Every structure is written in C-alpha cells, then in structure tokens.
Amino acid sequence: MPRTAAASKPEDLRQAVLDASVKLIESEGLAALSLRRVAKEAGVSHQAPYHHFANREAIFAAIAHEGFAGLAHATREATRVKSARARVRAAVRAYVRIAMERPAHFRIMFRPELVNLMNHSDAKDAAHDAYAALVALGQSLKDDRVAAGLSTQAIVDTLWSACHGAASLVLDGLYSGAKEADPDAVAFGDRVADSMARLMSIDG
Amino acid sequence: MPRTAAASKPEDLRQAVLDASVKLIESEGLAALSLRRVAKEAGVSHQAPYHHFANREAIFAAIAHEGFAGLAHATREATRVKSARARVRAAVRAYVRIAMERPAHFRIMFRPELVNLMNHSDAKDAAHDAYAALVALGQSLKDDRVAAGLSTQAIVDTLWSACHGAASLVLDGLYSGAKEADPDAVAFGDRVADSMARLMSIDG
DNA sequence: TGCGTCGTCTAGACAGTGTCTACTTTGGCG
DNA sequence: CGCCAAAGTAGACACTGTCTAGACGACGCA
Numbered sequence: 001m002p003r004t005a006a007a008s009k010p011e012d013l014r015q016a017v018l019d020a021s022v023k024l025i026e027s028e029g030l031a032a033l034s035l036r037r038v039a040k041e042a043g044v045s046h047q048a049p050y051h052h053f054a055n056r057e058a059i060f061a062a063i064a065h066e067g068f069a070g071l072a073h074a075t076r077e078a079t080r081v082k083s084a085r086a087r088v089r090a091a092v093r094a095y096v097r098i099a100m101e102r103p104a105h106f107r108i109m110f111r112p113e114l115v116n117l118m119n120h121s122d123a124k125d126a127a128h129d130a131y132a133a134l135v136a137l138g139q140s141l142k143d144d145r146v147a148a149g150l151s152t153q154a155i156v157d158t159l160w161s162a163c164h165g166a167a168s169l170v171l172d173g174l175y176s177g178a179k180e181a182d183p184d185a186v187a188f189g190d191r192v193a194d195s196m197a198r199l200m201s202i203d204g
Numbered sequence: 205m206p207r208t209a210a211a212s213k214p215e216d217l218r219q220a221v222l223d224a225s226v227k228l229i230e231s232e233g234l235a236a237l238s239l240r241r242v243a244k245e246a247g248v249s250h251q252a253p254y255h256h257f258a259n260r261e262a263i264f265a266a267i268a269h270e271g272f273a274g275l276a277h278a279t280r281e282a283t284r285v286k287s288a289r290a291r292v293r294a295a296v297r298a299y300v301r302i303a304m305e306r307p308a309h310f311r312i313m314f315r316p317e318l319v320n321l322m323n324h325s326d327a328k329d330a331a332h333d334a335y336a337a338l339v340a341l342g343q344s345l346k347d348d349r350v351a352a353g354l355s356t357q358a359i360v361d362t363l364w365s366a367c368h369g370a371a372s373l374v375l376d377g378l379y380s381g382a383k384e385a386d387p388d389a390v391a392f393g394d395r396v397a398d399s400m401a402r403l404m405s406i407d408g
Numbered sequence: 409t410g411c412g413t414c415g416t417c418t419a420g421a422c423a424g425t426g427t428c429t430a431c432t433t434t435g436g437c438g
Numbered sequence: 439c440g441c442c443a444a445a446g447t448a449g450a451c452a453c454t455g456t457c458t459a460g461a462c463g464a465c466g467c468a
Contacts, residue, residue: 030317031318044417045418046419047418051416051417055455055456056456158395158399160373162369164377165372172314188361191362192358192361195358195359199354199362238424239425239426239427240426259426
C-alpha cells in the first residue's frame with residue numbers, strides 16, 4: 001500500500017504537495033504550513049516530499065514561480081487595453097485581483113524570509129519576466145504621452161508601487177482581520193485603480 | 205548570579221528582549237528569530253521572557269506598536285509641510301525612510317502570520333492612529349483642492365497604496381537580495397515620491 | 409532469466425522550537 | 439522577622455526541518 005488517492009503516479013506527488021501547501025496556507029495561514037502536515041495531507045511519509053523538493057524553501061520557490069507567471073500574464077493582458085486611462089485601471093485591478101485570488105502565492109512571492117529568489121533561478125526568472133511585462137506597460141504609457149511627462153522609469157516605479165501597495169494593503173494591511181473584508185477590499189482596489197488612472201491620464 | 209549585564213534591573217529585561225529581537229531580525233532575517241536565541245542573547249534562561257510577554261506573538265505585537273507609533277509621528281510631521289506638492293513628496297519619503305530605517309519593525313507591522321492585531325489592542329490602537337494621521341494628510345490635500353478633484357477617501361487610499369507599495373518593494377521586492385541596494389532603494393523611493401507629488405498636484 | 413542501478417518511498421534519529429508545569433530566588437512591606 | 443508576589447531557572451512535551459539508512463519496484467542489459 002504505497003500511497004493514498006492523493007498521488008497515484010510518480011510526479012503526481014510533486015503537484016499534490018504544492019496544492020496541499022497552498023490549500024493549507026489559505027485555510028490556516030502561512031504560519032501553519034509545515035512539511036509534515038503537507039505530507040500527511042498528501043498521505044505520504046514525512047520524508048516523501050524531499051524526493052521532489054530539496055527543502056522547504058524549494059516548495060515556496062515553486063509556488064512563487066507559479067505566482068510570478070500568473071502576474072506576468074495578467075500584466076500583459078492589461079497592456080493590450082487600448083486607451084491609456086483604461087490601461088492603467090486594468091493593470092491595477094489585475095494586480096489586486098491576483099493578490100486576492102491567490103493570497104498564498106502572492107504573500108510567498110514577496111517574503112524573502114520564505115524564499116530567497118537568488119537561490120532559485122526558475123522563480124527569479126519568472127519574477128524578472130513579470131517586471132519586464134510591467135516595464136512594457138510603462139513604455140506604452142510613455143508612448144501615449146501620458147502621466148504628466150514623467151520618465152518611463154518614474155511611470156514604472158510609481159505604477160508598480162501603487163499596484164503593489166494596494167494589493168499588499170488589501171491582504172495584510174488594516175483591512176486584514178478587521179473585517180475579512182471582501183467587498184471593502186474590492187472597493188479599495190477599484191478606488192486606487194480609478195484614481196491612478198485619472199491621475200496618470202494627463203497629457204505630458 | 206541572576207543575570208548578566210544585559211538586564212540589571214527588573215523591567216530592563218522587557219526592553220532588552222525587544223532590542224535583541226529587532227537586532228537579530230535585522231542581522232539574520234525574520235526566520236532567524238526565536239525566543240530561545242533572544243533569551244540567550246539577553247543572558248537569561250529560555251523561560252525568562254515569558255514573565256514579560258505572554259507568548260511569541262506578544263513580542264511581535266510590542267515591536268509593531270513601536271513601529272506604528274513611529275509611522276504616525278512621521279506622517280504628522282509630513283502633514284505640516286506647507287505646499288501641497290511638497291507635502292505629498294514628504295509623506296512618501298517619510299514612509300519609505302521608516303521602512304528602510306527600521307526594516308524589522310516595518311515587516312512585522314504588516315505580517316498577519318506573526319501578529320494578529322485583533323488580539324493586541326495596544327498595537328491595534330497605534331495602527332489606527334497611524335491611519336488617522338494619514339487621513340488627516342489626505343484631508344489637507346483635499347482642502348488644498350489638489351489631486352484632480354478625487355474624493356478624500358480616494359486620495360487617502362491612493363497615497364497610502366503608493367507609500368506602502370514603494371516601501372514594501374524597497375524592502376521585499378525585486379530590489380531585495382538583488383543588490384542589497386541602498387542607493388538604488390533610496391532613488392526608487394525618491395522617484396515614487398516625486399512622481400506622486402507631480403501627479404497629485406494638479407488642481408481639482 | 410538474473411543482476412545492478414535508479415527513482416521513490418518509509419523509518420528513525422537529531423537538534424532546535426514554543427510553551428506548559430513546577431521549582432527556586434529575591435526584594436520590598438507590614 | 440515573616441510573607442508574598444514578581445522574576446528567574448529547569449525540565450518536559452509535542453512539533454518542526456533535515457540528516458542518514460534502508461526497503462521496494464521498475465528498468466536496461468548480460
């Protein structure tokens with residue numbers, strides 16, 4: 001009786017570990033994640049995950065990889081929006097939406113105490129790709145002669161800060177715990193998206 | 205021989221524990237913090253801190269309290285700046301500066317897996333006070349008929365997001381680890397501050 | 409067929425963690 | 439002096455990540 005239903009083929013266990021990890025984090029918080037609980041959840045011994053991940057950090061790195069890939073994709077989608085103003089709005093909303101839909105991924109991506117991207121080139125490459133998507137978006141805004149004539153770098157940094165701040169605050173800011181506030185959080189994100197769109201859609 | 209030099213009077217140990225915790229986090233990262241290491245650092249037994257803090261989370265709560273108090277103070281300082289544009293700039297710069305000067309405090313303030321503010325009313329009150337300071341700043345901008353006529357709530361949310369995003373990215377974003385980048389980080393923060401100031405200083 | 413090797417998994421051990429309980433010590437006050 | 443509460447010590451427990459050793463099956467090759 002080698003395994004339970006959770007992993008019926010080799011290579012299944014790898015994904016099962018990732019899925020169980022994300023599920024556990026989303027239901028009980030980051031602090032609750034332990035390799036042993038995940039292994040138990042997946043119906044294997046506490047050592048089985050080590051055949052697919054070098055260590056605990058490698059699991060986080062794999063999750064961060066998934067997260068950055070999703071962020072890059074969403075950013076590129078937003079970049080395709082025609083009007084500059086709507087593009088800014090779409091970018092901020094997408095960033096916040098990703099954080100809300102995959103909170104475990106999002107937190108892990110930006111917690112260096114869990115993953116040091118330097119040690120995981122896959123995840124690092126995905127992060128750089130997400131950044132590249134954001135730069136392309138900033139360039140498109142610059143090309144549209146928008147944002148009061150700010151430099152491309154300034155547009156990128158500022159837009160990124162607004163996106164990231166809104167997403168972080170929705171997850172871990174005053175809103176967190178205070179109300180389990182889905183509706184409030186969505187409203188917050190939309191407000192920041194609309195405001196940034198209006199502030200940035202001034203000709204330069 | 206009850207204690208070492210670290211704590212020579214009662215009540216000293218409390219602050220010694222907090223200081224040792226912050227120092228340990230700043231030198232080895234959040235993951236390195238353990239009560240037992242802190243106790244050893246302070247020259248007491250592994251149980252001594254429990255006479256000043258109910259548990260590990262209470263230590264984090266005390267640090268978060270310090271951090272929010274500093275943030276509220278800095279925000280109120282920035283609010284005193286005369287011109288609206290310079291006020292925005294000062295607020296963003298102050299927020300980022302606080303994050304860089306006290307990285308351990310800043311991270312703990314926004315990591316619910318370490319402190320649930322709901323369980324620590326001191327820290328929660330300090331957080332609400334910091335938010336109140338930010339709202340006052342937003343109101344002052346609204347009074348100056350700035351930020352393209354956005355509502356006060358929109359101004360507050362957007363400014364907060366930009367501040368928080370810039371600070372978070374400087375600490376835990378792509379810049380982190382990539383270069384240990386003090387100069388780059390400062391430049392990043394200044395760029396966001398200048399950009400937000402320009403974007404927001406449009407009459408409404 | 410038999411043999412060896414490799415990938416996958418199990419089991420046991422170790423140091424380190426937060427926290428519970430039980431104790432000793434110490435300083436101040438009636 | 440005697441007492442007590444505050445402050446500190448020591449030991450134990452369950453739990454963690456990770457090291458080491460082994461078991462088991464599938465596979466290629468003689």
